[in-house]
Amino acid sequence: MKDTAEKFLALLEITSRLRAPDGCPWDKKQTPQTFKQYLVEETHELLEAINEDDPSHICEELGDLLFQIIFLNNLYQEKNLFNLDDVIESISTKMIRRHPHVFDSKTVNSEQDLHQQWQAIKTRENERKGQPRHPLASIPKSLPALRRAQRVADRVAREGFDWPNLSGALGKLAEEFQELQDAFAHGSREHIREELGDLLFALTVVARKADIDGEDALHDATRKFTTRFLVLEKIIAGQGKQLADLDPDALLAIWQRTKTEPASSPEND
Numbered sequence: 001m002k003d004t005a006e007k008f009l010a011l012l013e014i015t016s017r018l019r020a021p022d023g024c025p026w027d028k029k030q031t032p033q034t035f036k037q038y039l040v041e042e043t044h045e046l047l048e049a050i051n052e053d054d055p056s057h058i059c060e061e062l063g064d065l066l067f068q069i070i071f072l073n074n075l076y077q078e079k080n081l082f083n084l085d086d087v088i089e090s091i092s093t094k095m096i097r098r099h100p101h102v103f104d105s106k107t108v109n110s111e112q113d114l115h116q117q118w119q120a121i122k123t124r125e126n127e128r129k130g131q132p133r134h135p136l137a138s139i140p141k142s143l144p145a146l147r148r149a150q151r152v153a154d155r156v157a158r159e160g161f162d163w164p165n166l167s168g169a170l171g172k173l174a175e176e177f178q179e180l181q182d183a184f185a186h187g188s189r190e191h192i193r194e195e196l197g198d199l200l201f202a203l204t205v206v207a208r209k210a211d212i213d214g215e216d217a218l219h220d221a222t223r224k225f226t227t228r229f230l231v232l233e234k235i236i237a238g239q240g241k242q243l244a245d246l247d248p249d250a251l252l253a254i255w256q257r258t259k260t261e262p263a264s265s266p267e268n269d
Contacts, residue, residue, distance in 0.1 A: 012084070015070050019078065032075050039068045051219070097121065115158055135159060147215045149204040157208065169202070169209045176202040228258040235261070 018027040046061040070084070077083045098121050100106035101114070108114045119135060126133045135158075139151045156162070163169045180195040187195070207214035235254050236243060243251070 011067070012070060015067065015074055018071075019074055027071075030071075030075065032072065035068075035072055035075065039065075039072065042068050097125075112158075119158065144215065146200075146204060146218060149201050150208055150214045153201075153205045153208050163205070163209060166206070166209045169206045173199070173202045173206050228255070231258040231261045 018024045021028075042061070042065045046058070046065050049057040049061045073082075073084050073087055096103045098118060100121075101108045101117070106117070108117060122138070123133075135155050136152060139148060139155065141148070143151065163172070176195070176199040180192070180199050183192045183195040204214045207217060232251075232254055233243070235257060236246065246254070
């Protein structure tokens with residue numbers, strides 16, 4: 001533990017050195033606003049490493065993200081707004097306060113009870129701050145659209161606004177699909193856009209009811225499509241042709257072949 005603490009202090013020194021008057025010109029010119037994009041990028045790189053299930057890559061990306069957090073803290077610390085001690089104390093106090101079933105004598109009997117307890121504690125915290133917030137207000141608007149939609153659907157379900165079973169959600173999905181078809185037949189572009197959004201949201205509700213992460217499911221589907229498309233291109237190139245040379249039926253026939261051809265990865269091509 002002592003070795004870990006020493007290495008952490010060394011990282012703090014490295015970060016401060018980069019921001020020093022004789023430090024790195026690029027690091028010195030950064031502000032919280034300019035630095036936001038790098039924080040987002042590093043987070044997504046860590047998610048990608050987790051998806052690859054590569055421990056060494058995950059370790060590297062965790063280090064990158066840790067550095068981003070320390071660097072961002074320094075930007076505020078330099079203005080005497082808060083320091084890393086404040087950040088650590090704040091999150092430590094919050095985690096203890098929000099886990100009375102771990103750090104106190106409170107007991108919970110189910111995951112639902114756990115969610116309700118968590119939300120009740122958050123509500124009391126906001127009331128003490130004089131900032132009462134609706135449960136939906138804490139869901140960041142900057143989340144990817146699919147992730148945010150599923151979080152909203154999950155949050156209102158906890159409040160009691162939910163289909164009693166999966167068949168109800170599937171029925172709503174079928175209804176929204178029919179409305180989209182009607183919009184294509186008779187509606188304006190704006191009407192089509194609206195109905196398409198409704199259909200996508202209904203899909204996220206179905207995913208939640210099926211206990212499936214919609215964001216991950218879509219990533220997997222996109223990765224599968226990309227892999228098959230690369231195989232399709234190789235098959236067509238092997239015939240000495242291009243995509244534009246084939247009619248839809250011929251393309252569909254080759255597409256069916258991609259489901260049994262050896263997989264390919266865009267990263268390896």
